[in-house]
Amino acid sequence: MWAIAGVIMPVGYYRPPRYSGAMSTFDELVKRRGTDCYKWDFQPGNHHIDDLLPMWVADMDFPSPPEILNAIRRRTEHPVFGYTFAGESYKESFTAWQRTRNGWDVEIEDLLFASGVMPAVRAAILEFAEPGEEVIIQTPVYFPFSGAIKDNGRTVVENPLREVDGRYEMDLAHLRSAITDRTRMILLCSPHNPVGRVWTHDELAGLVQIAAEHSLLIVSDEIHADIVRSTTSFVPILTIPGAAERAIALHAPSKTFNLAGLASGTAVAPDSELRSRLERAIYRLGMNLPNLLSLEAAHAAYRECAPWVDQLLIYLDAQIEWCKEEVRARFGDAVRVPAIEGTYLAWLDLRDLLASAAVSHKEMQRILLHEARLFLSEGMQFGSAGEGFFRMNLATPRANVADGLDRLERAVRIAKDRG
Numbered sequence: 001m002w003a004i005a006g007v008i009m010p011v012g013y014y015r016p017p018r019y020s021g022a023m024s025t026f027d028e029l030v031k032r033r034g035t036d037c038y039k040w041d042f043q044p045g046n047h048h049i050d051d052l053l054p055m056w057v058a059d060m061d062f063p064s065p066p067e068i069l070n071a072i073r074r075r076t077e078h079p080v081f082g083y084t085f086a087g088e089s090y091k092e093s094f095t096a097w098q099r100t101r102n103g104w105d106v107e108i109e110d111l112l113f114a115s116g117v118m119p120a121v122r123a124a125i126l127e128f129a130e131p132g133e134e135v136i137i138q139t140p141v142y143f144p145f146s147g148a149i150k151d152n153g154r155t156v157v158e159n160p161l162r163e164v165d166g167r168y169e170m171d172l173a174h175l176r177s178a179i180t181d182r183t184r185m186i187l188l189c190s191p192h193n194p195v196g197r198v199w200t201h202d203e204l205a206g207l208v209q210i211a212a213e214h215s216l217l218i219v220s221d222e223i224h225a226d227i228v229r230s231t232t233s234f235v236p237i238l239t240i241p242g243a244a245e246r247a248i249a250l251h252a253p254s255k256t257f258n259l260a261g262l263a264s265g266t267a268v269a270p271d272s273e274l275r276s277r278l279e280r281a282i283y284r285l286g287m288n289l290p291n292l293l294s295l296e297a298a299h300a301a302y303r304e305c306a307p308w309v310d311q312l313l314i315y316l317d318a319q320i321e322w323c324k325e326e327v328r329a330r331f332g333d334a335v336r337v338p339a340i341e342g343t344y345l346a347w348l349d350l351r352d353l354l355a356s357a358a359v360s361h362k363e364m365q366r367i368l369l370h371e372a373r374l375f376l377s378e379g380m381q382f383g384s385a386g387e388g389f390f391r392m393n394l395a396t397p398r399a400n401v402a403d404g405l406d407r408l409e410r411a412v413r414i415a416k417d418r419g
């Protein structure tokens, strides 16, 4: 057995990293296989693929901060786990977090607790759009958005992002033209998964202006708010003038502190009517009672874990820079990576490779999975603009990223040989 900083690794699991640089706690390889986690234990398709490296779903392979683990342990020493609620102290830790991290003053009475961002998105869709009415999304985008709209009998309207010199931008002219008298809501992803944009004040102000002109609600999924590069700042939608009466922001500790399996989230709705309608919808769907341990974890996260997040962001900045350089050196123009201003997700652009090798998106997906044994999120599920793209999750020790790039190289070689 190996033991690195107290984490026990089974023999044969740990592979020494192939890069030079100091080891960090984020370099520890924690064995997740066999824990019924989606990332490592889910197998795509019908055939078991041995030694598959999963770099798909957006959770991190890093252990959550020790402060959170301790808070959960402490709470489990009390033998009663009765119904619980998000108390003042939790709410104060959330507002203090937003004030110090994002310069955003949130009023405690504006907060609602939800059992995750997507449950709150679904509640908002049901409450604020009638069946058949339209919700706008900016594609390519986190694919459960379109599912949440369609599953509830509402209509998806796409406002595709524009690619300008390898960077995605909002197309506000197209947004204006896409709005009809049946449009009720813009479901915003900020920062944007999968394209990695952190929207600027001007872009958000443009969006708010259009929403105001057409009396639309903006539901802003800000789950990736804390994961932005050191050169970028996250702008909360509710700091934009005019947003308070028409926007709801959704936050969660699940990405920042790697707590997705604990399922919790916080909605911020300064407008009292919007807030009470969302609260009723959350109640109607039975999502109003927090899981006690998820609340305990979220509370410790916002109260105690800023230094841990600072270290995480340093690691991710370096990881992303390193990965981009490796991709340039290994693949040239065959694989491009748009700027990753936020999130830990690389939106790999393989379009030139697929065109020159005459390999289809589907065939490339097969090569990646079955020949290179690399599990990436395939781009078309994020919208048709994702054809030729694959999303790679970089929130994993550097040794795994190096392994992933080796496997990608194998897949690219196979695709080129087909051409």
Ligand SMILES: Cc1ncc(COP(=O)(O)O)c(C=O)c1O
Pocket: 058, 115, 116, 117, 118, 119, 142, 189, 193, 221, 223, 224, 252, 254, 260, 263, 264, 265
């Ligand atoms: C943009 C975005 N929103 C929401 C979620 C899921 O949020 P939750 O687990 O709180 O429902 C994810 C997870 O990947 C995400 O990337």
